[in-house]
Amino acid sequence: MAKTSNKKREPFFSAKDKDNLHWFWHGYLKHKVGMMLLVLLMIIVQGLVYQQFLAKTESGLRVIFESGTVRDLIMISFFVFFLFVVRGAMSYLVPLVAVRMSSDVVFRMRSDLIKHLMILDLAYFERTKSGEIIHKLGGQSQKLGFFVGISTANAVRDLVTVLIVSGYLIYKNWILFSSALVVLPFIMWIMNHVSARVRKAQNEVELAAIENMSNIEETISSMRTVKISAQEDKEIDRLTEGSNRLRGLSVHMQRIQALVSPSIDLSSAVVYVMVIGGGGYMVLSPNYDVDSAGIITFLLGLVMVFDPARLLGQYFSSMQSNLVTLDRVRSLYSEDSSIKDAPNAGTEFDTSGDITLKDVVFSYDPEQPLFNGLNMNFEGGKVSAIVGATGSGKTTVLSLLTRLYDVKGGEITVGGGKVDELKIKSLRSAFSVVAQDIVIFNKSIWENIKYVNREATDEQIWQAAENAEIADLMRKRGDTAVGPKGAQLSGGQKQRIAIARAFLSDAPILLLDEATSALDQATEARIKTALTRLTNGRTTIVVAHRLSSIADADQIYVMESGGLFEQGTHDELLEVNGLYAQLYNAQRSGYNGKKG
Known part of the structure; x- marks a missing residue:
């Protein structure tokens, strides 16, 4: 006795998908209704252009096949040319408006993500790979913006084209058009089958992309160690392996999505054969008022229907991967900070x-x-x-x-x-903190010191630099950036920038976490007077490894x-x-x- 499968196929839109779409609509798209209506209006104009093109093509064919005049043929040709001018204008304006809309959506989403990241506590960043955060802020939000803008605008255009042209074909010959509906259940089955597999594949691609990006970030930030220990070959193998896995998963997903186009093309071939056979019979039979111009136009209309229908199939297939991306981007908002202000703080x-x-x-x-x-x-x-x-x-x-x-x-x-x-x-x-791990930005020393107090005067910045024994280097380098993470500075120079920040912030409580750990004995001795002046009158807590310093x-x-x-x-x-x-x-x- 054969076993029956209890596995139930997931719906195209799960409950989570609907919730995510509802959040995305109200958070980022609802206020763009005006621009979306403008895009829709231009798309409808494009659809009507296709319908009028079919009508005028049929008229032109009758002029050729029957006893028409050259004047009528010229008028029809000029009108068709005008239609293509209108279509060209719409083809230019639609993506232009759509890109402007999607760019604004991406900007607002990234801004909100950054703001939310800033309120999360330190524990989140310590347990989350930096590649995952970068991927959400960069690649995933950009991908969603492109999908919402260009991809969706094109999909709406294709849908409107299918509806308008189909309506015209039904009006011209509903019997022939009905034959096209025979393949509809097959197409729907293919779409449902592909969507579930795409969702699973996209999850794997996203995880592999995050892992690969994290590996790259780790390698770049550890390049000094890589070079010193001569581990370039090992890093090449590690990064290549990650890239190769990502390539394999991406190819696998594309292979799944590729099922859509040939399925629709095969369905189109079946419909074309039925229309050619059935339409030819109608032309030959005296029982139907159908001529050659009508059949040729009908076939041309089917081409206009099936090509956008194929693109629509690809859109709904890619929608599954973008629903996964949307869920991953939104998941950042499910992260909440455990460090919060008390109600009456x-x-x-x-x-x-x-x-x-x-x-x-x-x-x-x-x-x-x-x-x-x-x-x-x-x-x-x-x-x-x-x-x-x-x-x-x-x-x-x-x-x-x-x-x-x-x-x-x-x-x-x-x-x-x-x-x-x-x-x-x-x-x-x-609190003013001089930590063991010093954050140095790829800006000038001046800008790095000023970071802790944007309102500081030039005199205050120079005084802080003098107190930290970094003023001479600041004069020498001028506005030259210090490299990513201060790569062009020594450990001691970075430490002195951190100490200069402490002078500049002028907070009443000073925390020194291994503040002189990167300084040699001579340099430490030179700034000891400055540190004594800095701690004077302040509550100071020093974490130190070198006991002589405390x-x-x-x-x-x-x-x-x-x-x-x-x-x-x-x-x-x-x-x-x-x-x-x-x-x-x-x-x-x-x-x-x-x-x-």
Whole structure:
């Protein structure tokens, strides 16, 4: 007994597709109704041109086949030429208006995507491949714009042409036209069969494209390591493999979509044979008022119907892939930030007060807790330092203070105000950060420093550069861009730009996360006075690996495995002879060994 398949074919438009289309219409297309009506009007004119062309062609054939006059033939020829002029004008204007409309849609969509990206928390960017984000902002939104603009305008033109010309053919000979409907169920079956396969193939293509783009981005950003380790061949193989997989999937999808055209062409051949046979019989039979001019015109009309019908088939096939793309673009909006302003969040707090962590619980992974009841207090107006081994949680403390992440338990206060009861923008504007990972833009050093304060005066920018020991290089380079991610700068030069930004932002709380890690001892010594001036009167928290740089701190916290191991001043910790003393002595002996 044969098994019956319980697999149900998906509808052409799923519930999710309808919801996505509804969102796209109300968000980006509804306000373009005027332009769409203008495009539709021009398309209708094109359709009427085709209908009139058929009518005048039939009249011209009768003039030739029957006893017409040369004058009538000339008049018909001029009218047909005029029709083609009108058609040419519409063919120029329709895509022009459609492209303008689609370009605006793409611009608004990208703007909204960028705005939404900016409100997402840091965790989203840490778990999402950069290639996926770039693909949504670039390729996918552009693809949707082209589909909505040119592709859809052409599809509407083809549909209007099919309807108007079909209506005319029905009017001329409904019996012959009825024979064309015989193949309609077959065409619908092909479309339904292809659409499901296209949707599946497009999903695979999108995933492969994201993976390939992410690999390219990783390779480019890691090119220094690739070159130093002589791994060019390996990267060539890796990127080629990804491109080859993408090529294979794209060819596979095109192969599926290619079923549409020959299916419609085969159906057209069947209809043409039926019309030629049936129409020829009508011409020969005295029972029908059909002549040769009428049959030739009818066949010409079928050509005008089946060619746009074939293009319509391709459009509905590609629609499936674009529905997948639309769903992926919209999926970005399903991402929500977990870091939000409380309903009654305030903006005022004592930025000069103590910063306190009380019984703080936090983890990046629920199965691997980092902090479990962490308590720390950073006195206002003083310099506090956090030291410890890699992975002990030093930088995480700074991330929690600025609400890049929220605590899972306990509380953090600044000047007595809970950070989760303050507006995020107000809280973060109170901090100036010199981080270990420095963001450098492909602009001049001047522009890179000014980035943190667009209202800064020239004098303020120069003063910040002088304080950070980067002014001489800024004069030398002038307006020259520093390359992608500051590729033309050394690590120390990048660090000094970050320090100059801290001078320029002039925030009351200063966070230094390995701020001098890329500087040699001599350079660090040169800017030590500037850093001392910068920290004067500010609440400063320093995360440092080089313990000699924080020996003058008012309080030092030593962390180990997510917990507070010991605390005190430099001298107090050395006297205790605990973990801090071991780390300090190990660094000092290591430095002296290199020096010797």
